[in-house]
Amino acid sequence: xxxxxxxxxxxxxxxxxxxxxxxxxxxxxxxxxxxxxxxxxxxxxxxxxxxxxxxxxxxxxxxxxxxxxxxxxxxxxxxxxxxxxxxxxxxxxxxxxxxxxxxxxxxxxxxxxxxxxxxxxxxxxxxxxxxxxxxxxxxxxxxxxxxxxxxxxxxxxxxxxxxxxxxxxxxxxxxxxxxxxxxxxxxxxxxxxxxxxxxxxxxxxxxxxxxxxxxxxxxxxxxxxxxxxxxxxxxxxxxxxxxxxxxxxxxxxxxxxxxxxxxxxxxxxxxxxxxxxxxxxxxxxxxxxxxxxxxxxxxxxx
Amino acid sequence: xxxxxxxxxxxxxxxxxxxxxxxxxxxxxxxxxxxxxxxxxxxxxxxxxxxxxxxxxxxxxxxxxxxxxxxxxxxxxxxxxxxxxxxxxxxxxxxxxxxxxxxxxxxxxxxxxxxxxxxxxxxxxxxxxxxxxxxxxxxxxxxxxxxxxxxxxxxxxxxxxxxxxxxxxxxxxxxxxxxxxxxxxxxxxxxxxxxxxxxxxxxxxxxxxxxxxxxxxxxxxxxxxxxxxxxxxxxxxxxxxxxxxxxxxxxxxxxxxxxxxxxxxxxxxxxxxxxxxxxxxxxxxxxxxxxxxxxxxxxxxxxxxxxxxxxxxxxxx
Numbered sequence: 363x364x365x366x367x368x369x370x371x372x373x374x375x376x377x378x379x380x381x382x383x384x385x386x387x388x389x390x391x392x393x394x395x396x397x398x399x400x401x402x403x404x405x406x407x408x409x410x411x412x413x414x415x416x417x418x419x420x421x422x423x424x425x426x427x428x429x430x431x432x433x434x435x436x437x438x439x440x441x442x443x444x445x446x447x448x449x450x451x452x453x454x455x456x457x458x459x460x461x462x463x464x465x466x467x468x469x470x471x472x473x474x475x476x477x478x479x480x481x482x483x484x485x486x487x488x489x490x491x492x493x494x495x496x497x498x499x500x501x502x503x504x505x506x507x508x509x510x511x512x513x514x515x516x517x518x519x520x521x522x523x524x525x526x527x528x529x530x531x532x533x534x535x536x537x538x539x540x541x542x543x544x545x546x547x548x549x550x551x552x553x554x555x556x557x558x559x560x561x562x563x564x565x566x567x568x569x570x571x572x573x574x575x576x577x578x579x580x581x582x583x584x585x586x587x588x589x590x591x592x593x594x595x596x597x598x599x600x601x602x603x604x605x606x607x608x609x610x611x612x613x614x615x616x617x618x619x620x621x622x623x624x625x626x627x628x629x630x631x632x633x634x635x636x637x638x639x640x641x642x643x644x645x646x647x648x649x650x651x652x653x654x655x656x657x658x659x660x661x662x663x664x
Numbered sequence: 665x666x667x668x669x670x671x672x673x674x675x676x677x678x679x680x681x682x683x684x685x686x687x688x689x690x691x692x693x694x695x696x697x698x699x700x701x702x703x704x705x706x707x708x709x710x711x712x713x714x715x716x717x718x719x720x721x722x723x724x725x726x727x728x729x730x731x732x733x734x735x736x737x738x739x740x741x742x743x744x745x746x747x748x749x750x751x752x753x754x755x756x757x758x759x760x761x762x763x764x765x766x767x768x769x770x771x772x773x774x775x776x777x778x779x780x781x782x783x784x785x786x787x788x789x790x791x792x793x794x795x796x797x798x799x800x801x802x803x804x805x806x807x808x809x810x811x812x813x814x815x816x817x818x819x820x821x822x823x824x825x826x827x828x829x830x831x832x833x834x835x836x837x838x839x840x841x842x843x844x845x846x847x848x849x850x851x852x853x854x855x856x857x858x859x860x861x862x863x864x865x866x867x868x869x870x871x872x873x874x875x876x877x878x879x880x881x882x883x884x885x886x887x888x889x890x891x892x893x894x895x896x897x898x899x900x901x902x903x904x905x906x907x908x909x910x911x912x913x914x915x916x917x918x919x920x921x922x923x924x925x926x927x928x929x930x931x932x933x934x935x936x937x938x939x940x941x942x943x944x945x946x947x948x949x950x951x952x953x954x955x956x957x958x959x960x961x962x963x964x965x966x967x968x969x970x971x972x973x974x975x976x977x978x979x980x981x
Contacts, residue, residue: 505679505682506683506685506686507686509680509682509683509957509960509961510683510953510960511915511916511956511957512916512919514919514920514953514956517922517937517941517953518686518687518690519690519693521690521941522693522694522949522950523693523694524694598807602807605809605923605926606922606923606938606941607942608941621810625813625927632817632821632822636813636817638810639807639809639810639813639814643805643806646806646807647801647802647805647806649805650804650805651801
């Protein structure tokens with residue numbers, strides 16, 4: 363009798379169903395992913411590409427900056443495979459340039475999305491959870507950026523700031539922040555009005571606790587899935603900026619810039635000139651398919 | 665309805681002003697003195713000071729913004745640093761070319777996307793469906809500037825069927841809807857159409873699938889309606905949301921055609937932007953972006969209004 367009176371408050375206040383439930387959820391996600399051959403296939407290609415560009419200095423047969431006036435635009439398998447994918451317009455080995463170029467292209471494509479995920483996710487959750495005038499301020503500001511088509515906004519900011527890797531990344535980050543804010547805000551708003559958040563509030567939990575325990579675990583997944591779907595767009599846009607001369611500067615190897623400098627070669631070595639674009643396409647397609655697979659495995663709607 | 669209309673139009677005004685502010689800030693964030701966006705860098709000092717006073721660049725930023733907006737509203741977007749011509753004059757012909765390209769591309773994308781999406785939805789889960797979905801995924805993942813180059817290699821370099829660049833024989837003169845001109849339009853338009861094609865395919869597939877599962881379709885089938893009759897009802901219900909997506913896509917095409925226009929040397933806004941970037945011609949950059957963004961705002965407004973007119977259920981406050 364006396365024991366039941368002493369213990370209740372603490373026992374009721376800390377139900378802690380979260381860890382076991384969330385583990386079950388992630389197990390379910392993993393199980394669904396393992397039964398999805400399409401996603402696994404594209405994921406495996408992504409992994410291979412990531413390893414190849416990570417170990418580019420070890421794998422690449424030549425120096426990416428070593429030019430040669432006598433070896434310009436040589437065909438595929440030149441010199442019995444000494445230049446497996448031929449050479450570019452300045453006589454540099456294409457395979458080496460593609461491997462090294464992937465590093466910058468992936469970096470330029472992924473980093474802006476990650477930064478935008480952190481900033482946009484935070485602002486969106488704040489807007490969705492706080493509501494009222496905070497929501498109003500944040501969302502009306504994003505409306506303005508939404509009034510620009512994303513390519514145009516990226517070109518505008520990059521064009522005004524001038525060429526350069528950091529300017530290109532800054533402009534892409536600014537393009538993605540409003541998009542992530544919108545998704546974060548709408549998912550947070552829908553979670554905020556659910557019964558268990560209401561009951562947590564009624565039982566006296568503070569705003570920070572509610573966000574940490576009840577809101578974040580439920581909104582981070584959908585926001586993350588949305589962010590992964592942006593990587594594909596970001597890769598295309600980042601390489602596109604380089605293609606316009608707004609991103610990387612020569613002689614740095616980067617797929618978009620390589621595609622641009624090889625444009626003159628489409629009449630002499632069309633296949634080699636197409637290779638950097640093929641790499642961008644493959645990466646973007648893989649990220650898209652993996653993101654789609656994640657979305658259905660995590661059962662995220664919209 | 666009228667109240668909604670007025671409200672929606674009124675809401676577009678602050679957005680348009682804010683878009684103007686962003687474009688105004690473009691010159692401010694550009695490295696160097698904003699005066700360099702108006703006079704060439706090698707102008708004599710007296711001229712620079714004179715212009716600074718004339719344009720009010722010695723005044724605080726908010727007042728500068730007000731002066732700039734009042735000039736813009738009167739159609740004065742400044743003069744190009746490279747050519748000295750008024751930006752507005754260059755923009756008029758460029759916008760026309762871009763709009764034509766975007767409209768044709770949107771048309772191709774819309775028709776192809778609707779067909780593919782409907783087929784995918786009707787034969788759900790079949791090989792046809794998978795092919796359409798894969799095609800749509802490729803359409804949104806492909807770097808379209810690269811696709812443009814691939815098409816040039818195929819149809820211009822190898823087969824020699826279509827021209828690789830320009831907008832008409834002998835430069836970008838007057839446009840006419842004959843084969844001599846239209847053949848210049850085909851490759852850029854097809855290149856640009858893959859993105860809306862992919863997105864429309866996905867949208868139509870989703871919408872039609874959902875509609876086919878609804879009770880009213882079952883009822884129509886029960887009443888003995890044939891496929892054609894059911895299709896009519898489905899189209900009527902799918903149209904508003906598909907049209908909305910399409911309208912936005914047209915805006916994205918206008919703004920996003922810069923890369924494709926660069927590949928094909930198409931004399932539109934993208935080409936103008938590209939040369940402005942290359943020559944650091946800030947008035948041209950600012951003016952072009954402003955006009956394209958305002959076009960997008962107006963398009964958004966039009967899409968909303970048309971959508972509401974077609975489907976009163978989605979009227980929002």
